[in-house]
Amino acid sequence: MLTQLSGPGWLACGANAIAFDPLCGDGAGQAAREAILGAAVIQAVTERRQSRYEQAAVLLHYHSMLLASMRRHLRICAQFYHTGGKTGWWREQVETLAAGFEWCTERLAELSEPQYELHGLRLYPRARAA
Ligand SMILES: Cc1cc2nc3c(=O)[nH]c(=O)nc-3n(C[C@H](O)[C@H](O)[C@H](O)COP(=O)(O)OP(=O)(O)OC[C@H]3O[C@@H](n4cnc5c(N)ncnc54)[C@H](O)[C@@H]3O)c2cc1C
Structure with missing residues (x-):
């Protein structure tokens, strides 16, 4: 996983x-x-009249959601690899997955709570959608 998954003008x-x-x-x-x-x-950033701050928030949301999906994936992998065996190789895989999970958790803790949510195929600010 790249350490950064979005930025101004790119995903x-x-x-x-x-x-x-x-x-x-x-x-x-x-x-x-x-x-x-x-x-x-992309639709949110290009269609609506957004300030640079709002654009940055939407792009950061993308980064955060992908980071969260990697964290979830590593947990699923760990459950799966736990069933593999008890040799050193399997233990190493599970330990590496745990380290990756912790890394994702720490990175997510540095970010704010999700500020947007999908309604159908469109992204809306959380407060407005509630
Ligand atoms: C051997 C193997 C078996 C797998 N088996 C399963 C399975 O059984 N079930 C499952 O759910 N998943 C499986 N996966 C994982 C799954 O294939 C991937 O998670 C999935 O294909 C990712 O899809 P994607 O479209 O996001 O990315 P990709 O499939 O990687 O597609 C990205 C495309 O973008 C292109 N690209 C890359 N960089 C650029 C660039 N800078 N500019 C333009 N184009 C670019 C690439 O050439 C590629 O065509 C397997 C993966 C592998 C390697």
Whole structure:
């Protein structure tokens, strides 16, 4: 996973940006969710009259959601790899997954709570949508 998944004028996407474990069967779903979110972010940034601050917030939302999806994925992987065996190799995989999970948790703690949510295929500020 890239350390930064969005910035002014760009979104990182696909397996070169955030690669899921092929064995866990989570990658196709992630690709669809990522595409929906990415399209909604592009639409929000380009369609509405947004200040630079609002644009930055939407782009950061994309980064945060992908980071959260990686964290969730690593938890699923850890559950799966736990069943693999008790040899050193398997233990190392589970420990590496745990370290990745912690890394994601720490990065997420540095970010604000999600400020946007998807309604259908469009992204709206949370307060306005409630
Ligand atoms: C061997 C293997 C088996 C797998 N099995 C499963 C499975 O059974 N179930 C499952 O759910 N998932 C599986 N996965 C994971 C799944 O394939 C991926 O998570 C999924 O394909 C990601 O889709 P994507 O469209 O986000 O990215 P990608 O499939 O990586 O597509 C991104 C596209 O963008 C292109 N691209 C990259 N950089 C740029 C650039 N700078 N400019 C323009 N284009 C660019 C790439 O060439 C590529 O065509 C497997 C993966 C592997 C490697």
